[in-house]
Amino acid sequence: MDELQRVAQALADRIGLAVAIDDPQMNLICHTAHDDHIDLQRISSIMKMRAPDEVVAHTVTPRHRHSRGSGTRGWAA
Numbered sequence: 001m002d003e004l005q006r007v008a009q010a011l012a013d014r015i016g017l018a019v020a021i022d023d024p025q026m027n028l029i030c031h032t033a034h035d036d037h038i039d040l041q042r043i044s045s046i047m048k049m050r051a052p053d054e055v056v057a058h059t060v061t062p063r064h065r066h067s068r069g070s071g072t073r074g075w076a077a
Contacts, residue, residue, distance in 0.1 A: 005030045018042075026051040026059065 004021060012019040012032040020031040020042070028049045034042065044052045051059075 002030075008032050020045065021053060026056045 008019045008021055008030050009032050018032050018034040020028045022045075023029055028045055028051070031046060041052050041055050044054070
């Protein structure tokens with residue numbers, strides 16, 4: 001397991017939620033296991049190793065830069 005995966009897993013264990021880490025272009029770098037309901041955006045992101053276009057559009061829209069999407073925590077940094 002590489003260092004970034006260890007960090008993601010440690011964070012997931014601490015907060016009790018799944019964690020996904022994307023690069024600035026929204027390509028999936030690593031993710032942790034999901035125990036609860038998994039939404040279609042997460043499934044698509046994991047299967048394609050990239051966030052769906054509608055998620056990317058949502059996260060790069062300036063008015064959403066600091067918002068938190070319902071059902072997905074921390075889309076925008």
